[in-house]
Amino acid sequence: MTKEELFTQIKKKQSYLCVGLDTDIQKIPAHLRNTEDPVFEFNRRIIDATADLCVAYKPNIAFYEALGPKGWVSLEKTLNYIPEDIFTIADAKRGDIGNTSELYARAFFENLNFDSITVAPYMGEDSVKPFLLKTGKWVILLALTSNPGSADFQLLQTDDGTADYSRCLFENVLATSKAWASDEQLMYVVGATRPDFIQRVREIVPDHFLLVPGVGAQGGSLAEISRLGMNQHCGLLVNSSRNIIYAASGPDFAEQARSAALLVQQEMADYLNQYLG
Amino acid sequence: MTKEELFTQIKKKQSYLCVGLDTDIQKIPAHLRNTEDPVFEFNRRIIDATADLCVAYKPNIAFYEALGPKGWVSLEKTLNYIPEDIFTIADAKRGDIGNTSELYARAFFENLNFDSITVAPYMGEDSVKPFLLKTGKWVILLALTSNPGSADFQLLQTDDGTADYSRCLFENVLATSKAWASDEQLMYVVGATRPDFIQRVREIVPDHFLLVPGVGAQGGSLAEISRLGMNQHCGLLVNSSRNIIYAASGPDFAEQARSAALLVQQEMADYLNQYLG
Numbered sequence: 001m002t003k004e005e006l007f008t009q010i011k012k013k014q015s016y017l018c019v020g021l022d023t024d025i026q027k028i029p030a031h032l033r034n035t036e037d038p039v040f041e042f043n044r045r046i047i048d049a050t051a052d053l054c055v056a057y058k059p060n061i062a063f064y065e066a067l068g069p070k071g072w073v074s075l076e077k078t079l080n081y082i083p084e085d086i087f088t089i090a091d092a093k094r095g096d097i098g099n100t101s102e103l104y105a106r107a108f109f110e111n112l113n114f115d116s117i118t119v120a121p122y123m124g125e126d127s128v129k130p131f132l133l134k135t136g137k138w139v140i141l142l143a144l145t146s147n148p149g150s151a152d153f154q155l156l157q158t159d160d161g162t163a164d165y166s167r168c169l170f171e172n173v174l175a176t177s178k179a180w181a182s183d184e185q186l187m188y189v190v191g192a193t194r195p196d197f198i199q200r201v202r203e204i205v206p207d208h209f210l211l212v213p214g215v216g217a218q219g220g221s222l223a224e225i226s227r228l229g230m231n232q233h234c235g236l237l238v239n240s241s242r243n244i245i246y247a248a249s250g251p252d253f254a255e256q257a258r259s260a261a262l263l264v265q266q267e268m269a270d271y272l273n274q275y276l277g
Numbered sequence: 278m279t280k281e282e283l284f285t286q287i288k289k290k291q292s293y294l295c296v297g298l299d300t301d302i303q304k305i306p307a308h309l310r311n312t313e314d315p316v317f318e319f320n321r322r323i324i325d326a327t328a329d330l331c332v333a334y335k336p337n338i339a340f341y342e343a344l345g346p347k348g349w350v351s352l353e354k355t356l357n358y359i360p361e362d363i364f365t366i367a368d369a370k371r372g373d374i375g376n377t378s379e380l381y382a383r384a385f386f387e388n389l390n391f392d393s394i395t396v397a398p399y400m401g402e403d404s405v406k407p408f409l410l411k412t413g414k415w416v417i418l419l420a421l422t423s424n425p426g427s428a429d430f431q432l433l434q435t436d437d438g439t440a441d442y443s444r445c446l447f448e449n450v451l452a453t454s455k456a457w458a459s460d461e462q463l464m465y466v467v468g469a470t471r472p473d474f475i476q477r478v479r480e481i482v483p484d485h486f487l488l489v490p491g492v493g494a495q496g497g498s499l500a501e502i503s504r505l506g507m508n509q510h511c512g513l514l515v516n517s518s519r520n521i522i523y524a525a526s527g528p529d530f531a532e533q534a535r536s537a538a539l540l541v542q543q544e545m546a547d548y549l550n551q552y553l554g
Binding site for chain 2: 022060062063065066068073093095100111120122124127145146149151154156158172173
């Protein structure tokens with residue numbers, strides 16, 4: 001999917017919501033647990049209930065990997081079920097030396113046909129480049145994550161060539177990596193829990209899309225991230241996982257998920273109207 | 278496996294060799310390709326041929342993940358086949374927010390019963406801690422990797438609280454993370470391609486084991502890393518993948534792998550004799 005196609009979907013649906021398919025086998029409603037593939041059955045119902053309200057789905061791969069080989073089958077069925085016009089994100093946070101990253105790219109872009117994958121930057125350019133070789137596929141590089149541990153290294157002051165070392169590591173990651181690919185292939189993870197840094201992110205990467213976790217359960221504000229982070233192509237994919245997919249645990253879980261997604265979508269429509277005009 | 282048990286194996290086998298099971302389906306000898314599970318059959322023969330010469334096996338997970346669900350079956354069979362007294366490393370380079378890292382820990386420590394997993398440090402403490410909750414299991418944190426891209430961020434000058442910012446990011450990662458667990462649960466990845474930094478590593482973590490990739494195909498020197506990196510418990514696991522498992526591609530590939538491993542082991546015996554006395 002191209003950047004322009006993604007923006008078209010955002011305008012059409014009046015939404016920049018990404019639904020996180022972090023499907024925990026232990027949280028699946030009881031009435032689905034006896035089906036042949038409870039994880040896929042849960043995802044299918046969530047997708048049916050939310051597909052017109054969101055522009056992206058993001059399965060976190062850990063939830064599937066924890067289930068062994070059958071988790072990969074559930075993941076593959078889920079990917080095949082997601083409508084073509086919805087952007088798909090493998091939240092995998094992979095990254096390895098070049099010849100190995102190529103294999104991860106094959107796993108997520110060829111075998112599973114994801115549109116994008118999240119990648120960790122620590123190992124540098126040759127660990128990221130293999131994911132950029134396929135036209136139409138995206139890398140979403142971790143920059144400033146939403147968890148408390150993001151302060152440990154991402155906020156370290158680093159040498160930016162000036163005398164005052166005012167640039168944090170995540171800013172160096174943005175500034176260095178944006179030379180590796182255009183904003184047609186590269187996005188960044190920037191957590192909603194750090195609104196104080198969004199402007200600094202936008203100074204370095206004004207045109208890139210940002211994948212924003214941390215709204216909802218982790219405490220980030222949709223209003224704030226939208227006000228500070230939106231650009232002329234929206235430039236935001238705001239993720240919500242638990243607040244939507246576990247909105248309820250009874251037989252009506254999918255309807256409740258839809259209601260939760262609708263609330264977010266309506267708020268997003270307001271911000272699109274307000275900031276994009 | 279405890280640190281003491283690992284050291285016992287090193288002394289017994291006169292080896293600190295880790296064999297990387299980076300089993301590429303396209304490089305498996307022709308005569309194995311028609312077996313039911315060529316990846317496992319290849320691994321089984323490599324293990325039979327090298328188990329008395331090495332103290333660790335390290336499958337890089339990308340090679341298995343690229344094969345879809347059946348890759349995970351091959352990986353599980355391989356893990357079950359590795360003798361109990363050999364340390365096992367899931368080279369996965371995972372790391373995510375806390376509740377998600379817990380799931381990766383379950384995948385590799387419970388489902389697959391690995392002794393250890395490689396973890397990327399970028400997301401900080403709460404992304405690493407879930408891997409440290411199980412007694413007898415190890416985290417091997419990326420510090421200074423062997424690939425060219427390691428220079429992009431790992432060697433950035435960072436604020437170390439002094440006026441001259443003389444500490445690189447990888448040194449900050451070592452200094453910060455060593456408080457998260459003892460050297461009975463935590464090792465570090467330090468590439469053999471950077472011998473100039475080994476002494477700086479040892480100044481910060483004198484007692485930890487280091488997992489050392491980059492000898493052989495990537496150009497690192499076993500002699501140099503052994504001289505500079507060995508401590509009183511050896512403290513090194515030196516990995517070799519391609520040079521051993523693809524020593525030959527014909528019917529005698531396992532014998533040739535053994536010969537290649539034997540050469541490395543004999544060199545290691547010399548260094549153990551020389552530096553441990």
